[in-house]
Amino acid sequence: MVTRSASSFRLLSYLVVLLLLPLLSFAADPDPLQDFCVADMSAPPLLNGFPCKPASEVTSGDFFFDGFMKEGNTTNTFGVNLTVGNVLSFPGLNTLGISMNRVDFARGGINPPHYHPRGSETGVVMKGKLLVGFVTTRNVFHSKVLTAGQMFVIPRGLVHFQKNVGEGKALAFTAFNSHMPGAEVLPFTLFASTPPIPNDVLTQAFQVEEDVVKSIKSKFAS
Ligand SMILES: *[C@@H]1O[C@H](CO)[C@@H](O)[C@H](O)[C@H]1NC(C)=O
Numbered sequence: 349m350v351t352r353s354a355s356s357f358r359l360l361s362y363l364v365v366l367l368l369l370p371l372l373s374f375a376a377d378p379d380p381l382q383d384f385c386v387a388d389m390s391a392p393p394l395l396n397g398f399p400c401k402p403a404s405e406v407t408s409g410d411f412f413f414d415g416f417m418k419e420g421n422t423t424n425t426f427g428v429n430l431t432v433g434n435v436l437s438f439p440g441l442n443t444l445g446i447s448m449n450r451v452d453f454a455r456g457g458i459n460p461p462h463y464h465p466r467g468s469e470t471g472v473v474m475k476g477k478l479l480v481g482f483v484t485t486r487n488v489f490h491s492k493v494l495t496a497g498q499m500f501v502i503p504r505g506l507v508h509f510q511k512n513v514g515e516g517k518a519l520a521f522t523a524f525n526s527h528m529p530g531a532e533v534l535p536f537t538l539f540a541s542t543p544p545i546p547n548d549v550l551t552q553a554f555q556v557e558e559d560v561v562k563s564i565k566s567k568f569a570s
């Protein structure tokens with residue numbers, strides 16, 4: 349009798365542990381929605397977003413956004429213009445974990461290598477011909493040339509770009525599983541930060557002479 353109740357107790361313990369395992373693996377911090385959140389200890393606690401407008405003041409207009417109707421001006425260094433539909437421009441997205449961008453490309457324009465720390469990205473080409481590519485953490489490059497109606501996905505946090513390889517303008521819409529995915533655009537991140545990354549760090553990292561680093565920095569000087 350003693351052995352039988354001991355073994356059923358053991359079986360019960362295994363069952364309890366098995367049942368709890370999934371709960372344990374879900375007991376993680378929620379994903380951050382901002383780069384950082386320096387706590388204001390005198391304010392009421394806020395989690396994952398901006399404070400909410402009182403329900404009595406919400407109107408239909410809060411759930412619609414006209415920002416994508418106009419083509420962006422692509423007369424700039426990269427020949428690209430991003431019209432951003434995130435929580436900052438479209439407050440109705442707050443805490444919903446989604447957002448979109450309109451991306452206009454001049455002929456030959458590039459959305460330079462960058463990554464989004466807080467979101468995976470999907471996109472669909474509406475017009476033109478785009479070379480879309482990203483590099484995995486194993487340093488494998490995946491790419492394809494897409495035309496109107498074709499879709500792509502960029503897994504969260506991976507370095508990627510889009511380049512207009514067609515004869516005319518190109519247009520794409522992208523979507524993110526974050527209300528503010530954030531972006532680190534590598535040319536600016538590495539060569540135009542404030543304050544700047546020291547030249548000797550960059551010469552050593554890229555194995556080039558200092559004049560190369562200075563030349564790149566001068567292109568992005570504001
Ligand atoms: C993007 O286009 C808008 C609208 O034409 C313009 O106001 C903005 O300056 C452009 N941004 C860049 C980086 O060229």
Ligand SMILES: *[C@@H]1O[C@H](CO)[C@@H](O)[C@H](O)[C@H]1NC(C)=O
Nearest residue numbers: 419420421422423424425429
């Ligand atoms: C686009 O931007 C360029 C550079 O800022 C400017 O010279 C040009 O007038 C703008 N074009 C339009 C249509 O606003």
